[in-house]
Amino acid sequence: MENTIALEARSIYKSFNDPVKIDVLKDVSFRVDRGEYASIIGRSGSGKSTLLYILSTMDTDFTGELLIDGIGVRDKTEKELAAIRNEKIGFVFQFHYLLNEFTALKNVMLPGFKLNKVSEEELEHNAYEYLKDLGIETLAKKMAYQLSGGEKQRVAIARAMINDPLIIMCDEPTGNLDSKNADIVFNIFKGLTETYNKTLLVVTHDLDFAKKTGRIIELHDGKVVSD
C-alpha cells in the first residue's frame, strides 16, 4: 500500500516571521501516488513555491509531517536530506540553473557523481541517452552558457532524470519559455509519465498547462481549496 505513495504531506503549516508573522501555508495535506502527473496552481503569493521548497526538503522550517517514499524527513540531518534529494527527487527550475563552467553533458551527470552508484562511463552513457530522448544529444559537448533557454530547460530535465528519481518536481518550468518551447517541455513531461512512469509534481500559474496534467491541486492563501 505504502509503496504506491510517492509523497505525502500531512497538515503542513509554514509562517514567515519577518517583519510580522504571516501564515504562508495552513494545514496543507495531500498525497501524490507513483506515476501521477500533478500540478499545483495558485496565484502569486498563494504559497505554492514555498510548498514546493518544503516538499523538496530544502526548506526544513515548517510544522507538520512530510513523507517521501514512506520515510519521514522531520529528524533527518542536512546530510541525510541532501542524500534524499539526490536519490529520490529531481528538480527543474524556472531559471534553468545549469553550471556555466560545465558542458551540457557534465551538467546532466553532476547529480550522478554525488550518488556514485554507477561507473563514470555508464553515467556518461545514461546522460547521453537522456539527452537523446529529449532530442538535444547534439548539444552534449556544448558549454551550458551557449545553449538557448529551451535547450537549457531540456538539459535541466535530463539532469533531473539522471538518478532515476522517485519524483520530479518542477517550479514554473515553462514560466520563462515561449509557448512553442513550453509545449515541447509539456510534451516531454507527458512522455516521462507515460514511457518512464515517472511521478511529476509541477508548480505553475499557467492554467492552460495545468489543465493538461492529470490532477490539479489549487492553493489559495496557503490552503488547498480544490484537488
Place this chain on the structure above:
Amino acid sequence: MRLKHLSDIALALMLARWKQTLVAAIGVTFSIALFVTLLGFMEGLNKLLDGIVLNRTPHIRLYNDIQPSKLQPIDISKEFKNYHNFISSVKPGKKRREIYNAQPIINKLERDDRILGLAPKITDQVFYNLGNIDLNGVISGLEVEQEAKLFAFSDYIIEGKYQDLQTISNSIIIGQGVAEVINAKLGDVVTVTAAGGEQFPLKVIGFFESGITEIDKVQSFASLSTTRKLLGVSNNYISDIQIKLKDLNIAPTLAIEYEDLFSLDAEDIQTANAQFETGSGVRSIISYAVGITLLIVSGFGIYNILNMLIYEKMDTIAILKATGFAGSDVKKIFISISLSIGVAGAIGGIFFGLLMSLGIDAIPFSAPSLPTVDTYPIDYGIQYYSIAVLFAMLTTYLAGWLPAKKASRVDPVIIIRGK
C-alpha cells in the same frame, strides 16, 4: 562522492576565475620564496658568526684553575664551626697548571661514547721578543691533527701548512696581528720567551687569522712537544683537555660530572659563550616572525579571493545543494580550491626561494675577519623549506576554511527564490 568529481568541480570553479586564482597563488609563491630565502640567509649568517667562536671552542674544557681552595682549614676546623670567618683576600697556594695523571684521564675519556673526540692542549703566557721590546702573547701547544679535525684549526691558517708544526721541529704559527707587529715573514725565526724565563728561537711556518683581532694580536700555536721544550716542562705536561661532544646540549651536565670525577675544573661551551647563543636565537625568532607574517598575509589574499568566488558562484552552490550535494561536499570543494592554490604556490615558492638563495649565495662577500668566506652565506637546510610548506598549507587551509564554511551554509531556497 568521489574525490575526482569534487576536484573536477573545484577545478572548473577555479578556471572560471583563473586570474584571481593565479594572483592568490603568486601571493603564496612570493611569501614562501621570501620565507626560505630570508631564513636561509639569516641562518647562514648565524652559523657563520657563531662558527667563528663556537667551532673553535671545545664543548668542555678541563683545566686546573688557579684559585684558593674553596674549603679553607678554618672552615674544616670543628673548634671554630660556629664562628664567623672574616679572613678576606685569601691567596692560592703553590699550585701547578698541569693536569695530573693526564694520560689515564685521556684514556678514560676516550672510552666515553658521548664524546666525539678530544685534544690535549698546553696554554701559557709568553713574550715575543722584538729587539728590546717584549710583546705579551699566549702560546698554545696543540696536538695538530686532532685540533684540525675537531676544531677546524686549518680554516684559520691563511699562510703555510698546519701539518708542518708536527714535522718541522721548533716551528710556530703566529697570529696575523702578531706577525704585523714583529714584522715576521714565512721562514723567519722569532724569539719567544716563556714566562719561566727561557728564550727560544722558533721558525715561523704559517700565519693564522681567527677573525677576532684581539686574539690574532696575541695568539700563536706550536706543537705539544715544542711548547713543552719552550716552557721547560716534562714531556707529559698538559694544561687543558679539550672535549668535543656528539651532542652539544649535554655539555653543562657533563661538565659537572667530569669536575667531580677528575677533581678538575670544567667549563662548558654554553657558559663560555652564552651571548652567542642568545644572539642567534633572537635573530632566528625575528626572521621566523617576518616570514610567518608574509605567509599569513598571503593567506588573507586567498581568503578574499575565495570569498569573492563564493559570492559570484552562489547560484552554482545553490544548484549543487538542490541536486543533492550536502553542505560538507560544498565545503570540500572550496577547501580543495584553497589547498590547490596553496600547493601550487608552495611548489613555485620553493623553486623561486631556491633560485633567490642561489643568487644571494653567488654575491661576493669578503670580510678580513672571515677568511673562509667569499660569498654571502646561505643555509640550505631542508627544515626551512618544510616549515614554509607546512605553514603555507596551514594558512591556506584556514583561509579556505572560513569561506568554505560560509558556502556550505548557503541556503538554496533563498538563492532560488531571489531570482
